[in-house]
Amino acid sequence: xxxxxxxxxxxxxxxxxxxxxxxxxxxxxxxxxxxxxxxxxxxxxxxxxxxxxxxxxxxxxxxxxxxxxxxxx
Amino acid sequence: xxxxxxxxxxxxxxxxxxxxxxxxxxxxxxxxxxxxxxxxxxxxxxxxxxxxxxxxxxxxxxxxxxxxxxxxxxxxxxxxxxxxxxxxxxxxxxxxxxxxxxxxxxxxxxxxxxxxxxxxxxxxxxxxxxxxxxxxxxxxxxxxxxxxxxxxxxxxxxxxxxxxxxxxxxxxxxxxxxxxxxxxxxxxxxxxxxxxxxxxxxxxxxxxxxxxxxxxxxxxxxxxxxxxxxxxxxxxxxxxxxxxxxxxxxxxxxxxxxxxxxxxxxxxxxxxxxxxxxxxxxxxxxxxxxxxxxxxxxxxxxxxxxxxxxxxxxxxxxxxxxxxxxxxxxxxxxxxxxxxxxxxxxxxxxxxxxxxxxxxxxxxxxxxxxxxxxxxxxxxxxxxxxxxxxxxxxxxxxxxxxxxxxxxxxxxxxxxxxxxxxxxxxxxxxxxxxxxxxxxxxxxxxxxxxxxxxxxxxxxxxxxxxxxxxxxxxxxxxxxxxxxxxxxxxxxxxxxxxxxxxxxxxxxxxxxxxxxxxxxxxxxxxxxxxxxxxxxxxxxxxxxxxxxxxxxxxxxxxxxxxxxxxxxxxxxxxxxxxxxxxxxxxxxxxxxxxxxxxxxxxxxxxxxxxxxxxxxxxxxxxxxxxxxxxxxxxxxxxxxxxxxxxxxxxxxxxxxxxxxxxxxxxxxxx
Ligand SMILES: Nc1nc2c(ncn2[C@@H]2O[C@H](COP(=O)(O)OP(=O)(O)OP(=O)(O)O)[C@@H](O)[C@H]2O)c(=O)[nH]1
Ligand SMILES: [Mg+2]
Numbered sequence: 036x037x038x039x040x041x042x043x044x045x046x047x048x049x050x051x052x053x054x055x056x057x058x059x060x061x062x063x064x065x066x067x068x069x070x071x072x073x074x075x076x077x078x079x080x081x082x083x084x085x086x087x088x089x090x091x092x093x094x095x096x097x098x099x100x101x102x103x104x105x106x107x108x
Numbered sequence: 109x110x111x112x113x114x115x116x117x118x119x120x121x122x123x124x125x126x127x128x129x130x131x132x133x134x135x136x137x138x139x140x141x142x143x144x145x146x147x148x149x150x151x152x153x154x155x156x157x158x159x160x161x162x163x164x165x166x167x168x169x170x171x172x173x174x175x176x177x178x179x180x181x182x183x184x185x186x187x188x189x190x191x192x193x194x195x196x197x198x199x200x201x202x203x204x205x206x207x208x209x210x211x212x213x214x215x216x217x218x219x220x221x222x223x224x225x226x227x228x229x230x231x232x233x234x235x236x237x238x239x240x241x242x243x244x245x246x247x248x249x250x251x252x253x254x255x256x257x258x259x260x261x262x263x264x265x266x267x268x269x270x271x272x273x274x275x276x277x278x279x280x281x282x283x284x285x286x287x288x289x290x291x292x293x294x295x296x297x298x299x300x301x302x303x304x305x306x307x308x309x310x311x312x313x314x315x316x317x318x319x320x321x322x323x324x325x326x327x328x329x330x331x332x333x334x335x336x337x338x339x340x341x342x343x344x345x346x347x348x349x350x351x352x353x354x355x356x357x358x359x360x361x362x363x364x365x366x367x368x369x370x371x372x373x374x375x376x377x378x379x380x381x382x383x384x385x386x387x388x389x390x391x392x393x394x395x396x397x398x399x400x401x402x403x404x405x406x407x408x409x410x411x412x413x414x415x416x417x418x419x420x421x422x423x424x425x426x427x428x429x430x431x432x433x434x435x436x437x438x439x440x441x442x443x444x445x446x447x448x449x450x451x452x453x454x455x456x457x458x459x460x461x462x463x464x465x466x467x468x469x470x471x472x473x474x475x476x477x478x479x480x481x482x483x484x485x486x487x488x489x490x491x492x493x494x495x496x497x498x499x500x501x502x503x504x505x506x507x508x509x510x511x512x513x514x515x516x517x518x519x520x521x522x523x524x525x526x527x528x529x530x531x532x533x534x535x536x537x538x539x540x541x542x543x544x545x546x547x548x549x550x551x552x553x554x555x556x557x558x559x560x561x562x563x564x565x566x567x568x569x570x571x572x573x574x575x576x577x578x579x580x581x582x583x584x585x586x587x588x589x590x591x592x593x594x595x596x597x598x599x600x601x602x603x604x605x606x607x608x609x610x611x612x613x614x615x616x617x618x619x620x621x622x623x624x625x626x627x628x629x630x631x632x633x634x635x636x637x638x639x640x641x642x643x644x645x646x647x648x649x650x651x652x653x654x655x656x657x658x659x660x661x662x663x664x665x666x667x668x669x670x671x672x673x674x675x676x677x678x679x680x681x682x683x684x685x686x687x688x689x690x691x692x693x694x695x696x697x698x699x700x701x702x703x704x705x706x707x708x709x710x711x712x713x714x715x716x717x718x719x720x721x722x723x724x725x726x727x728x729x730x731x732x733x734x735x736x737x738x739x740x741x742x743x744x745x746x747x748x749x750x751x752x753x754x755x756x757x758x759x760x761x762x763x764x765x766x767x768x769x770x771x772x773x774x775x776x777x778x
Contacts, residue, residue, distance in 0.1 A: 053349050058170060058527055062598040064356060065165030067200040081392050084494035085503065085597060092228065093197060094386070094601035096490040098497070101598075 038102040039086065041076040049074050049090075051106030059101050067091045074107060111148075111157045111185060112263055115177065115208060116192035117201050118163025119602050121220045121250035124611075125192060126160040128253045129260055133614045134160060135518075137480035138607075139507070140600045141525035144173040146180060156264055159186065162524075167207050168314040172524040172532070178316045181211065182301070189215045190263060195225035195232055195247070198371065202363045203356070207309075209241070209275040212302035216262055219247045224603070229374040237370045242276025251608065279362045281355065283347075284311065287338050291331060299324050311335055312352050382483075382603040389484070395491040402484075406475045407571065411548070412564045415468035419552070423464040427705030431456060450639060453702060458635025458695035459627050464706065465549040465691075470620045472545050476514045477615040481607035485510070486599050493597050499579050500586030502526070502597035505535040509578070512542035513571075514619055516738040519544075520745055530593045534585055536745055537755050540734035541578040543571050545623065546690040550729050553694055557710035558722045566723070570730055577731060577762060626689050630736075634685055634692040639699050653700065672728065672764070673721030673771040683728070689735050720778055724771040731763035 041047055049072050052060055068074065068090045077087040077094065085096045114122045118140035127134055130149030135142055140163060147160040161180060162173035169175040191208050193201035208215055219234055238245040244262050248255035281288065291310065292303035299306070299320075309317040310331065322328045339351045348354035389398055409415065434456060438448050479485055485507055493503030504526055512519030519539040526532040551570060555563045641658035645651035653659060654677075662677030665684065669675045682696035701712040717725065733756055734742065743752045 056594065056596065058596050059598055061168070061170060061352075062165075062527075062596075064353075065200075065203075066598070066600060067197075069356070069360070077386070078390055078392060080390075080395065080491065080494055082494050084497075085490055087386075087390060087490065087601065091197065091199060093200075094382075095598065096486075096493070096503075096601055097598045098493070098596075101596075 036107055038074065038076065038088070038105040038107050039079075039099055041074075041107060043076055043078060046073055046075040047107035048072070049105060050108045052104075054104040054106075055101060056104075059097065063095070063097065063105075066095055067093065068095065068105075074105075109155045109157065110187040110264075111159060112188045112190050113159045113180065113184075113186045114161055114190050114192060115204070116163060116218075117165055117194060117197070117204060119600065120163065120192050120194040120197075120201065122163065122192045123160055124250035125218065125220065125248065125256065125259075126158060128250060128256045130158055133618050135615065135618070136611055137485065137615075138483040138602050138605050139480070139486045140602070141173060141507075141522070142480075144176070144521055144524040146176055151260060151264070154260070154264055158190070159184075164204065166204060166312075167309060167317075168312060169316060171527045175316070178314075182316065182320055187214065188263065189213050190218055190259075191215055192218045192220050192250075195219050195222045196228055196230060198230075198232070199360075199363055199367060202366070203359055205241075206277070206279055206359050206362070207305075209243070209277055210279075210302065210305040210308055212305060215243050215275050216259070217241065217243055217245045218250075218259055219245050220250050222247045223249050223251075231372045231374070233370045233372075237366070240277060240366055240369065279359055281308070281358050284338065284354070284358075287311070287334060291334060294325075294331060295321065296324050308355065311338070312355050380603070385604055386487070386601075390487055390490065395487075399488055399491050402479075404568075406472070406479075407568060408564060409475065410468050410472040411552075411567055415471050416552070416563075418467035418471075419464050422467060423706050426456070426460040426464055427707075430460070449643070450636070454635050454639030454699060455632065457698040457702075458638065458692075459632050461694050461698035461706070461709075462549055462631050462691040463624075463627050465552065466620070466624065468548055468552070469545045469623050470616060472548075473514055473619040474612065474616040476511065477612050477619070478607055479510065481605070481611060481615070483602045483604040486601045489599050490601065497595065497597070499582040500595065501531055501534060501582055502595050504597060504599055505531060508535050508539050509542050512539040512544060514545055515622060516540050516542065516544045516734060517741045518619075520738065520741045523745070527596055528593055530589070531595055533746060533751065534582060536742060537585065537751070537758075538578045538582055540738055540742075540755065540759065541574045541581070541731065543574045543730055544690070546626075546735065547730060549691050549694045551726055553697070553706065553710065554713070554717075554722045554726050556706065557713040558717070558719045566726075570726055573727060573766070574730055577766065581758070581762070626691070630689045631692055631695055634688050635695045635699060638681075638685060638692075638696050642699060653702075658700070671772070672767040673724045673775075674717065674728075676716060678716065679725065683732065686729065687733055687736060689737070690729065693729060720771060720774045723774070724767040727770055728763045728767040731759055731766060733759055733763075 049068060049070050052063065052070060072090055075089040077089055079086045083099055085098050086102045087094055087096045114126055116122050123134050123136050123143050126149060129151055131152050132149045134147055143160060143162045149158050151158055161177045164174045164177045167178055169178045189208055191205050193205060205217065225232065234245045234247050246255055246259045246262055248259055288304060288307040291307040295303050295306060306317060310321060342348050342351060342354055348357060388394060434451060438451060489503035489506050492506040496503050496505055508519045508522040511522050516539055520536050523532050523535040526535055551567045555566050559566045638658060642653055642656045643650060645656040647655060658681050659677045662681030665680035666675045666677050669680060678700045682693045685696045686693040698709060701709055739752060739756060742755050746752065
């Protein structure tokens with residue numbers, strides 16, 4: 036399952052970030068989005084726009100394409 | 109005298125603290141990436157210097173503003189690091205703290221935002237934290253200045269003693285330790301950086317450190333080989349996917365252990381205000397409409413509801429009492445006719461004609477500052493990302509553009525936080541198309557003369573025209589030269605904060621000051637020069653305006669603008685001077701048309717322009733060339749003559765085409 040499969044407002048645990056683009060990966064890791072962290076999908080922008088997630092009490096936004104490369108369980 | 113460096117994650121309050129400790133008014137805002145260059149200030153009542161730097165997540169730079177920090181660490185002289193950490197985000201912040209500890213310089217931790225942490229139910233035992241890290245930890249609230257005195261004392265006290273601030277905390281990288289040792293021995297002795305730190309950064313893949321090492325070592329093949337082998341070994345043993353991940357993980361383990369001993373979280377699951385606002389503002393369907401509505405309100409307040417009435421009052425004062433007083437004053441001191449003319453028709457007309465727009469410009473800057481300090485800015489970037497993606501950019505590029513509505517110069521600088529070099533370049537090229545506040549006076553003048561009943565609508569459409577042209581140009585540019593680079597977008601959304609009145613006023617003033625300063629310098633000098641050029645001509649002094657030098661110069665260029673509907677020497681002359689600063693267009697017209705106040709100027713204008721040619725002229729002003737200061741900034745930020753020329757030339761061409769289309773096609777209908 037990946038992050039975009041998550042229902043809005045639901046929480047899961049990040050299981051895989053290896054498929055991400057390098058720059059995005061480094062940024063997300065810096066912001067605390069790493070394997071084993073709890074992640075909550077807050078909302079998604081229309082027309083395939085970015086998603087907003089919460090990790091460690093901090094909200095981030097990333098593109099849906101990238102979100103779909105983040106495995107969660 | 110010693111120098112201290114402020115380092116920490118983005119948006120943790122470094123600049124707020126810097127302002128408190130040094131009494132400066134540096135740029136504060138509630139999003140990541142506000143500070144984009146190094147700034148030095150003198151500590152209050154001390155001789156020591158404090159250096160404010162951009163925020164960073166780690167020492168391995170991804171964007172231009174982060175490069176500034178790594179560069180500073182590697183090449184600048186400083187005695188101590190003041191590491192600001194966000195108490196409500198300790199886990200993440202300590203990743204950087206560990207890297208700074210490894211750097212080996214004396215270090216003090218400023219535990220900021222303790223108020224935020226407290227409201228989230230996080231309690232930190234700073235004594236214990238201090239003991240484990242082996243550094244002083246000072247809890248502060250940079251926003252109010254709480255704890256800042258203690259921090260200054262800590263900072264300045266023991267620099268002369270035998271570095272008691274040097275930290276003792278050490279992360280054990282397990283099976284890497286041996287490799288780190290081995291690499292440290294390979295580094296040359298003439299570099300005065302901590303070798304263990306260099307080895308760890310090298311293994312992590314810090315590009316700047318790797319290039320630094322290769323500058324100081326003839327042959328790094330062995331280092332590269334060691335790094336590669338150890339990475340393979342890691343993967344083979346199944347410890348991690350990469351060296352970087354492994355190092356991150358080891359630090360994380362230490363941090364988790366440390367936090368267990370030092371923090372207590374009485375978790376509160378209540379929904380925060382930020383959550384509630386976000387439910388509306390970043391709502392799937394409402395997000396974009398709300399942003400557009402917000403921009404509309406900003407515009408109307410600036411231009412219509414509040415700004416224009418205030419400007420009218422000011423104009424009344426300048427053209428009435430001020431002019432009379434000056435006239436009388438000049439009479440009393442017995443000034444010659446030349447001086448009288450210069451002051452009244454040159455300086456008051458030129459500079460005063462621009463200063464009347466101060467209220468509008470301050471209102472606009474105030475609202476932009478509000479946007480910056482509230483936390484909404486990052487949300488705007490998110491809401492706009494989908495649209496920006498379709499033109500080959502990302503949502504972050506929208507922040508420089510919004511700032512550009514105030515003034516293009518800081519807008520262009522703000523593009524530093526964009527990770528991808530080509531997206532950044534594109535943003536720099538497009539930001540000048542955002543209609544900055546300096547163009548507002550020109551619009552105000554012309555709509556006052558030609559579109560009295562549709563003032564706001566016409567000006568709004570000019571703003572929109574700038575945005576639309578920017579989008580089309582983005583498509584064209586990204587098609588021409590940006591095809592291959594992948595666009596990326598990741599942004600942090602900080603919690604909303606109610607902006608402090610003082611901060612808001614300061615940042616409004618800091619921005620608005622530039623406008624007033626320009627009035628005293630560029631516009632003043634421009635006005636005097638223009639007046640002289642109208643006063644003198646090839647046949648002597650005090651000539652008729654049409655025989656003046658200015659008429660002569662403008663007349664040469666005028667035919668070029670004939671097809672656009674404003675082929676007069678007056679228009680050409682004001683466009684020429686408008687390159688200095690766009691407000692100078694208004695000054696020039698005030699002087700050329702000899703108008704005592706705005707009302708009579710608009711009267712004269714309607715004999716020279718038609719509604720259509722006025723529209724064409726305003727569009728041309730919007731697009732034709734970035735002002736002098738902007739061109740200089742583009743030159744500095746792109747570090748390329750070629751792109752500077754491109755930015756000037758493409759905007760001239762676009763302006764000509766658009767104005768031509770407006771005037772010629774419009775002419776078919778009206
Ligand atoms: N509640 C609270 N807010 C704070 C505190 N310190 C700073 N802020 C706010 O945090 C925001 C960011 O402050 P800045 O000083 O611009 O942060 P910075 O670290 O310089 O940010 P960058 O330059 O982007 O790295 C502002 O809105 C401040 O008002 C604090 O102690 N408590
Ligand atoms: Mg800052």
